Amino acid sequence: MTASQEIETRLRETAEQLLRDKKVDVFLGYEKASLPFRTTPLFVTSPEQVDRLAWNPFCTINLAVYLPRLFADSRRGGGRAEPPPPPTVGIVLKGCDLRAATVLIQEHQVPREKLVIVGVACPGMVDRRKAELALGEHDALGAGEDGEGNVHAVIEDGVEVKLSREDVVAEACLQCRTPTPSMHDVLLGSPVEATDGDGDAGRKQTADFEAKAPAVRWAQLREALADCIRCSACRQACPMCYCTECVMDQTRPRWLGAGTDGSDVMIYHLTRAFHLAGRCTECGACARACPMGIDTRLLVRKMNQEVEDLYGYRPGDATDTTSPLSDFSMDDPQDFLTEP
Amino acid sequence: MTEKTIAHTDLDRFLDCLKEAGTVYVPAKDEAGEVRLAEASNVESVALAYRNFRMSPKAFFLPQNQTLLRFNEGRVEEPAPPDQGTSFLFGVRPCDARALLALDEVFLSGDDEDPYYKRLRENTVVIALACERPVASCFCTSVGGGPGDGAGSDVLAVALEADLLLKAQTPRGEQLLSSVEDLLADAAPEAIQQAEELIRSAEDQISPVRVDNSAELLREQYDSPIWEEAGLTCLGCGTCSYLCPTCHCFDITDEMRGKTGRRVRTWDCCAYPLFTLHASGHNPRPSAKERWRQRIMHKFRYAVENFERLFCVGCGRCIRNCPVNMDLRRVLKRVGV
Numbered sequence: 113m114t115a116s117q118e119i120e121t122r123l124r125e126t127a128e129q130l131l132r133d134k135k136v137d138v139f140l141g142y143e144k145a146s147l148p149f150r151t152t153p154l155f156v157t158s159p160e161q162v163d164r165l166a167w168n169p170f171c172t173i174n175l176a177v178y179l180p181r182l183f184a185d186s187r188r189g190g191g192r193a194e195p196p197p198p199p200t201v202g203i204v205l206k207g208c209d210l211r212a213a214t215v216l217i218q219e220h221q222v223p224r225e226k227l228v229i230v231g232v233a234c235p236g237m238v239d240r241r242k243a244e245l246a247l248g249e250h251d252a253l254g255a256g257e258d259g260e261g262n263v264h265a266v267i268e269d270g271v272e273v274k275l276s277r278e279d280v281v282a283e284a285c286l287q288c289r290t291p292t293p294s295m296h297d298v299l300l301g302s303p304v305e306a307t308d309g310d311g312d313a314g315r316k317q318t319a320d321f322e323a324k325a326p327a328v329r330w331a332q333l334r335e336a337l338a339d340c341i342r343c344s345a346c347r348q349a350c351p352m353c354y355c356t357e358c359v360m361d362q363t364r365p366r367w368l369g370a371g372t373d374g375s376d377v378m379i380y381h382l383t384r385a386f387h388l389a390g391r392c393t394e395c396g397a398c399a400r401a402c403p404m405g406i407d408t409r410l411l412v413r414k415m416n417q418e419v420e421d422l423y424g425y426r427p428g429d430a431t432d433t434t435s436p437l438s439d440f441s442m443d444d445p446q447d448f449l450t451e452p
Numbered sequence: 453m454t455e456k457t458i459a460h461t462d463l464d465r466f467l468d469c470l471k472e473a474g475t476v477y478v479p480a481k482d483e484a485g486e487v488r489l490a491e492a493s494n495v496e497s498v499a500l501a502y503r504n505f506r507m508s509p510k511a512f513f514l515p516q517n518q519t520l521l522r523f524n525e526g527r528v529e530e531p532a533p534p535d536q537g538t539s540f541l542f543g544v545r546p547c548d549a550r551a552l553l554a555l556d557e558v559f560l561s562g563d564d565e566d567p568y569y570k571r572l573r574e575n576t577v578v579i580a581l582a583c584e585r586p587v588a589s590c591f592c593t594s595v596g597g598g599p600g601d602g603a604g605s606d607v608l609a610v611a612l613e614a615d616l617l618l619k620a621q622t623p624r625g626e627q628l629l630s631s632v633e634d635l636l637a638d639a640a641p642e643a644i645q646q647a648e649e650l651i652r653s654a655e656d657q658i659s660p661v662r663v664d665n666s667a668e669l670l671r672e673q674y675d676s677p678i679w680e681e682a683g684l685t686c687l688g689c690g691t692c693s694y695l696c697p698t699c700h701c702f703d704i705t706d707e708m709r710g711k712t713g714r715r716v717r718t719w720d721c722c723a724y725p726l727f728t729l730h731a732s733g734h735n736p737r738p739s740a741k742e743r744w745r746q747r748i749m750h751k752f753r754y755a756v757e758n759f760e761r762l763f764c765v766g767c768g769r770c771i772r773n774c775p776v777n778m779d780l781r782r783v784l785k786r787v788g789v
Contacts, residue, residue, distance in 0.1 A: 145777035147588055152777040153685050173776055177687065245485065249501070251587050341507070341516065341694050344724075348689035349775045361726050369707055371517035371718035401775035403691045404506065405484055 114259050119232060119300045120167035126230055126298055127202060131159040136202035136228050138182070140175050141165045148255040148265065149240035153178065167204075167300075169257050172237045172282065173349075174397045175203055176212035180221045180354035187221075198226050206234035207304075208284070210293035211393035211428025212351040218431045221354055231293030233301035236277075236285035238263055241405070243280045247273060284396025284409075287313045295431075311417075314394070318414050333378075333411075339404040340377045342370070346408050347384065349401035352391050359383060381408065389415035390437050393428040422448075455639035455647075457615040462635050467492055467542065469632045474538030477512075479505070479581075489541060500611050503587050504545045504767060508697030512541060513555060513572045514719075520568070521715040523708065533571055542579045542609075547590075547767040549580040549604035550597045551697030557759040558700050568717070577628060580605035580621075582651055586658045589768025591781065594661045597765055600651030610647040617647045661781045663764075667756035669788050670749055678786050683741030685776055690721035692770035693747070698763045701727070722746050748783060 113121075127139045143154035144166050151170050156162055179201070186198035205213055210231055216222040243252070243263060250273065252265040263275040285291075289311050291304040308314075321329060347353045347360070359367055360380055369376040394416065398408045420426055422445050423436040436444075458466055470476045476492035479499040487502035489509060522529045552573070559569035583590075583599035592598055602608035606625035610617040617639055620626040629636060693699040703720040707713045720727055723744075728737045737743050755763035764780075771779045 146779040146782060147771065147777065150777045152779075155681070155684055178684075251503075251585070253588065341719075343690040343694045343721075345687070345689035345691045345775050348687040361724070363726070366705065366707075369517075369716065369718070370703055370705060370720070371716060373517055397775075401687075401689070401691075403695055403773040405486070 114257060115235075115261075115301065116168050116257055120165070122300050123167050123204065123230065123232075124162045124165050126300070127156060127165055128159045128162045130202045130228055131156065131162070135200065137199040139165075139202035140178060140182075141204040141230075142167065142171045142173070142175075144168075145170075148252040149238060149243045149263075167232065169236075169238045169261065169263060170240070170255070171204075171206070172240075172400055174206075174209045174212055174351055174395045176205060176209045176216060176351040177349060177397065179203070179213060179216055179227075179351070183222055183226070184356075198223060200226050200228070202228040202230060204230050204232060205293055205296070206232050206237075207291040207293050208234075208288060208393060208395035209351075210295060211290060212395055214295065214428045214431055215391055215393060215435075216351060216354070218433065218435070224431060228298075229293070229296045230298045230300065231296030233292040233299065233304045234285075234288075235261060235291065235301075235304050236281040236288065238280045239282035239400075242282070243275055246275050246279055282396060282400070283407075284394065284399070287311070287394070290428075311420075314413050315417060317410070318417055321410060321414075334374065336406060336410075337377050337381055338374075339406055340372060340381070341404060342372055342377065342380065343403060345401040345403060346398035346406075349397040350388075351395075351397070352388055352393075353384075381411065384408075385411035385415055388412045390419035390423075390425060390435050391427050392416055455644055456618045456629055456636040457612075457639045457643050458618060458632075458635050458637075459615045460611075463498060463616065466632055466635055467498070469635070470540045470542075470628075473631075474540055474575075474577075475536060476540045476542065479543040489543070492542075498543075500543070500581070501584075503585060504548070504583075504769075506769075507695060508548050508551065508767065508769065509541055509544055509578075510548075510551065510555065510697050510700070512539065512576055513552065513569060514559075514700055514702070515572075516719050518568055518717040519714050520704070520717055523706070523711065523713050523715070525711050537575065539576045540579065541576060543581045544578050544605065545583055545767070546580050546599060546601040546603075546605070546608070547592045547597055547765040548697045549578050550592075550601060551765045551767075552578065552604040554698040554755070554759075554761060554763050554765070555700055557755075557761060561759070577607075577624060578605040579607045579609055579625075579628075582608060582610040582647070583654050584611065584650055586654055587768065587772075588659075589771040589779075590658050590766060591661045591768065592766035593655055593658050594663055595762050595764050595766045598651070599654035599658070600647070610650060612643055612646050612650070615643065617643055661784060663752060663762065663784060666752035666762070666784065666787075670753040673787050674745070674749075676787065678783060679741045679745040682744040682778065682783055683739055685778055686723065686740045686744050687776055688723050688725070688740050688743070689775060690719075690723055691773050691775065693721040693723060694719060695769040695773055697765060697767055697769075698751070722750070744783075748780065748787075752784070 130136045139156040141154050142151040143164050145152040149170050183198050186195050188195045217224045250267040254266040256264050261277045263280055265273045287308050289306050289309050368379045392412045425436050467476055477489040478492045478495055479487050480490040480495040481487055481499055486506050487499045488505050519531055559566035602621040606622045608619045620629050701720045702717050704717050706715050729735045751763040
């Protein structure tokens with residue numbers, strides 16, 4: 113039995129127990145998707161359904177994105193009717209996902225006491241695009257994993273192709289600083305050491321970009337965003353983008369055009385980056401969701417590094433701290449203030 | 453008109469002839485390794501072995517941003533239509549070509565034609581390229597199309613070993629082929645047979661989904677719990693509809709600075725809350741449940757009722773690109789289709 117299979121078995125047992133004991137109203141995990149290298153979210157409400165729960169190297173989606181909406185109704189005020197009581201939610205969270213959930217708890221979007229967190233120590237997930245690219249002209253019909261964590265894809269005529277783990281692990285996972293969830297009610301899998309605990313790889317990417325001349329950076333940014341179709345997948349896949357009404361959707365006044373003119377696209381991405389400064393937990397959901405293959409993380413990563421350097425704060429570390437951008441103290445660094 | 457063939461080695465000359473008549477777009481690999489339609493003059497080598505483009509070619513007919521009017525100090529001006537002449541799209545896959553028939557129903561049928569769409573449609577010649585290698589998300593054969601379907605295109609091409617088999621689908625396509633007559637030969641029976649085999653083998657690789665009675669079944673399913681379940685999973689982004697070759701909903705806004713500005717038409721999407729938000733603040737589709745139902749109902753029921761045509765061509769882009777890997781085939785199966 114591979115490590116993933118063991119986790120899957122225990123995951124199903126855990127979910128079954130939680131549902132049977134009525135400790136949770138809904139259990140949120142992953143299910144095998146219709147295409148290889150993928151899973152899809154599964155909302156389990158009865159113990160009979162737990163066998164559909166899956167754990168494999170393709171559980172990339174950050175399920176924390178669903179938490180604010182699961183509690184939205186219970187937090188709704190102002191109406192005539194009493195809001196319904198909050199549900200109790202069991203949820204599978206990897207290290208990065210847990211950091212996102214932590215920020216949601218910290219920002220009072222999700223009540224910790226209504227969550228049963230099933231943390232999974234995550235060795236890194238497969239980037240399906242890398243896997244598809246590695247297969248070249250072939251298409252996978254199915255995919256699985258061997259004991260060493262390498263991916264095995266079945267292509268035409270039932271031929272099996274081995275894709276070595278390091279070639280297909282997602283970029284965000286290679287830069288992961290916290291693969292093992294720190295806060296949990298149940299922990300599955302053996303703890304995994306971070307390969308990049310200090311975030312050096314991300315810093316190097318930012319430094320490389322910053323070393324370029326401003327005009328080059330601007331051109332590179334514009335080029336990177338030239339393919340954006342404004343589908344909002346990056347925003348919708350982001351656990352931190354839970355605003356009831358996003359500024360991009362406001363119409364009175366309309367702050368930016370709805371189309372793909374360069375300035376509108378730029379404002380969209382810059383606004384998102386600013387709003388995520390010191391809040392983004394760098395799970396990579398935005399980049400994974402982008403149908404155009406745009407890596408939207410460069411700007412936010414830079415903002416996060418600024419916040420970490422200035423305030424020694426990383427989002428997702430703890431639920432009882434206040435994020436620097438929501439806080440003020442007299443000895444805050446003020447070097448960024450300049451004389452007019 | 454009979455089938456013609458052109459040697460692969462003559463493809464460049466063929467494209468050069470088209471270039472004299474307008475702007476030519478051909479499939480080419482970009483820096484990221486994705487094949488997309490690019491202007492032929494900037495392309496070194498035309499790609500023929502690709503699955504399909506990331507984006508459907510609908511933007512050639514329904515641009516994502518289209519300026520309809522300009523306002524200038526209180527004067528309203530209609531911008532002159534861009535003088536771009538004829539465009540030739542070479543290598544459009546049959547599913548995407550077929551999607552144009554759906555768009556035609558919306559923008560060209562009935563009493564009012566959409567002049568903007570009409571202009572682009574009339575000035576764009578589509579040369580479809582039959583599919584050799586469908587992928588796991590393809591289901592064109594279930595929605596009336598097929599890897600060798602020429603519907604919606606002007607010419608259908610099939611890439612054979614030594615040459616391309618060309619078959620005109622419209623009078624415009626016939627005209628095009630006769631304009632390059634010197635480069636063409638009458639197709640040998642072996643070439644025709646080879647093309648048929650290639651298409652048959654492609655058809656065999658596609659797993660069918662039954663949708664023939666979808667409209668009838670969906671009529672009974674308006675209150676099905678399926679929509680609630682789908683709405684729970686759906687993130688509410690516009691990936692599926694922006695990548696869909698038949699989705700055509702748009703918004704019109706005035707972008708003003710003082711008395712100067714423009715009226716612009718942009719793509720819109722039924723997954724967005726703003727799509728149905730009334731000025732009163734009321735939203736008749738308040739959650740993802742109603743929005744998902746609308747998406748499926750529109751494609752598989754309302755379109756059939758209104759136009760006797762499914763508004764899905766089975767290209768599978770929505771399946772391949774959904775950030776949470778939802779598959780409308782699964783939903784259709786649940787509906788009992």
